[in-house]
Amino acid sequence: MNITLVYGTERKGSTYNIAQLFLNRLKDEKSEVTEIFLPKDMPHFCRGCSLCFMKGEEHCPHYEQVNKIRIALEKADLLIFASPVYVYHTTGQMKTLLDHFGYQWMVHRPNQSMFGKIALIISTAAGAGMKTTNKDIADSLNFWGVARIFKYGKGVAAIDWKGVSDEKKAEIYKNVDTLSEKIIRTSKNVTPSIKTKAMFNVMRIVQKRGGFNKADTEYWKVKGWLDRKRPWKQ
Numbered sequence: 424m425n426i427t428l429v430y431g432t433e434r435k436g437s438t439y440n441i442a443q444l445f446l447n448r449l450k451d452e453k454s455e456v457t458e459i460f461l462p463k464d465m466p467h468f469c470r471g472c473s474l475c476f477m478k479g480e481e482h483c484p485h486y487e488q489v490n491k492i493r494i495a496l497e498k499a500d501l502l503i504f505a506s507p508v509y510v511y512h513t514t515g516q517m518k519t520l521l522d523h524f525g526y527q528w529m530v531h532r533p534n535q536s537m538f539g540k541i542a543l544i545i546s547t548a549a550g551a552g553m554k555t556t557n558k559d560i561a562d563s564l565n566f567w568g569v570a571r572i573f574k575y576g577k578g579v580a581a582i583d584w585k586g587v588s589d590e591k592k593a594e595i596y597k598n599v600d601t602l603s604e605k606i607i608r609t610s611k612n613v614t615p616s617i618k619t620k621a622m623f624n625v626m627r628i629v630q631k632r633g634g635f636n637k638a639d640t641e642y643w644k645v646k647g648w649l650d651r652k653r654p655w656k657q
């Protein structure tokens with residue numbers, strides 16, 4: 424299983440360490456692992472020019488960085504997004520990256536490969552905000568069409584990994600084991616959830632009625648999705 428990790432922080436704190444526990448449990452000797460650290464690997468804010476939507480993603484002023492990340496995401500079977508909670512939400516740098524992938528929301532030009540992928544979203548907080556943070560990321564992954572999404576949020580009662588108690592770490596090791604087993608089982612036969620397929624069908628109706636712009640409609644037509652083809656069927 425190839426794995427790409429996107430870290431919403433450059434700190435090697437609790438979030439990073441928990442992501443590494445999952446990685447070590449989930450990778451095998453054949454896995455290709457790619458790690459993306461934010462903001463280092465995508466330091467720009469979305470400018471709101473909408474060129475990605477209207478003309479194509481290659482017109483984005485930050486295409487070079489975004490495209491490198493797209494390639495890293497495409498080659499993975501499992502996507503891991505890991506973010507600390509900042510004021511009840513994901514980090515600004517993670518949000519900025521997700522903004523740059525707005526064009527691949529199902530309502531525009533979904534990336535076909537996403538319909539065959541699993542994702543794991545990880546967040547840590549001192550106490551609270553994991554649910555809203557995981558949702559910040561899950562909103563995008565759902566609308567990208569990712570087939571199966573798992574979430575893990577942990578209140579670590581600390582500001583770094585060193586400060587996490589042995590008791591909490593023991594809980595985390597156990598949680599990582601249980602959830603990893605579930606992910607490995609799912610990876611044997613990845614099919615999009617009913618919710619993903621239903622969302623796709625709604626978007627298809629929108630596109631059939633003319634969609635939002637020429638670039639999107641042309642894309643759906645070329646893919647054959649306005650006819651009988653579907654992204655999860657080869």
Ligand SMILES: Cc1cc2nc3c(=O)[nH]c(=O)nc-3n(C[C@H](O)[C@H](O)[C@H](O)COP(=O)(O)O)c2cc1C
Pocket residue numbers: 432434435436437438439507508509510511512547548549550551552579581582583584
């Ligand atoms: C700017 C900022 C905002 C934070 N907001 C919250 C919060 O809303 N809720 C919370 O419980 N912890 C909050 N924290 C604490 C971190 O989420 C927590 O320590 C986390 O585990 C840090 O992850 P890291 O070690 O990977 O950097 C915040 C920390 C920072 C730096």
